[in-house]
Amino acid sequence: MSAAAEVLHDEIAEQPRAWRGLLARDAEIAAVAGALGALDPPLVRIAAHGTSDHAAIYASYLLRALRGWTVVRDSMSMPLYYGVPAARPGEVAIGISQSGETPDVVAWLTRAGEAGATTVAITNGEGSALAQVADHVLYVGVGAERSIAATKTYTGTLAVLALLAGHLAGRGPALAAGLASAADAADVLLGGLDAVVAPVASALAGIDRMYLVARGIELATANEIALKLTEVCYLGAKAMSATAMAHGPVAALDADVPLWAIAAPDGTLPAVTEAAQRAQEAGAPVIASGPAASELGGAAHVLTVPALDEPLLSPLLSVLPGQAFAWALARAKGIDPGAPRHLRKVTSAA
Incomplete structure (x- = not known):
């Protein structure tokens, strides 16, 4: 097995530990949830690519199920190439990028903020370009992901979204306990x-x-x-x-x-x-x-x-x-x- 293959295998196994690490920062997620919950936006827009866009699919179900918000996975092309406003005042715009450096996600979130939306970055890249343009930042914080194929950053993003939605619905402790149980179950499954x-x-x-x-x-x-x-x-x-x-x-x-x-x-x-x-x-x-x-x-x-x-x-x-x-x-x-x-x-x- 190559060293690179071993890295991917190891990072798959690291995921339960990464989720537990997020629980230690649950208060940070709760604070962002408090700020967003006070807005009660008419629409939540999410933009992302690839693995991060799959997390956005999860978010669209989760935020609707737990808080009743309407969520769309938005087109970045419309504001970036066709001159359409990226958002409207009062909306929430969430940009998801594991690196925080995806250029069009950064540009989209910037324009959404300029259009009057409250902006949120979800990223594993502390100090990244995406984090710098957002009103609120939720760090995935799973550590460096060295393999080309994303694994722990994907499930780490899901975990952040689950904790966020839980706090928005007044069920933060329940979702945190559920995440801890999921980590325990994942350890057994991965074994x-x-x-x-x-x-x-x-x-x-x-x-x-x-x-x-x-x-x-x-x-x-x-x-x-x-x-x-x-x-x-x-x-x-x-x-x-x-x-x-x-x-x-x-x-x-x-x-x-x-x-x-x-x-x-x-x-x-x-x-x-x-x-x-x-x-x-x-x-x-x-x-x-x-x-x-x-x-x-x-x-x-x-x-x-x-x-x-x-x-x-x-x-x-x-x-x-x-x-x-x-x-x-x-x-x-x-x-x-x-x-x-x-x-x-x-x-x-x-």
């Missing part, structure tokens, strides 16, 4: 995950395409796993809502194009179950993951994660099998998962 994903990676080493489906809050997980499989394993991996599977993509499924289905034990389960059944009818192998993975009958591979008492935190655990599988599949394909081709590290960290 045996390599052995669980290794045979799945071996069985699927010949694939070059995959679809991933979920609904609701786990849609962030589907998108993040798809990105990891694309950048680390060079798969043509695409994530979508489970209900979108029937609108064309099911035609591409066959024995060589698996479906990864992320199942949660809530009202979204029937849609995910139906997508898995459609895939099986098309002859595609199904990989079932998530806390309700065992509910998807007939799956070729099952990667179950523990169900949490606070289900809104489930995406922190649900992404872990995907990260571990991407690392294992790359190795099964003869690819160095720590040194994906054509990529350079975007994320810098304090």
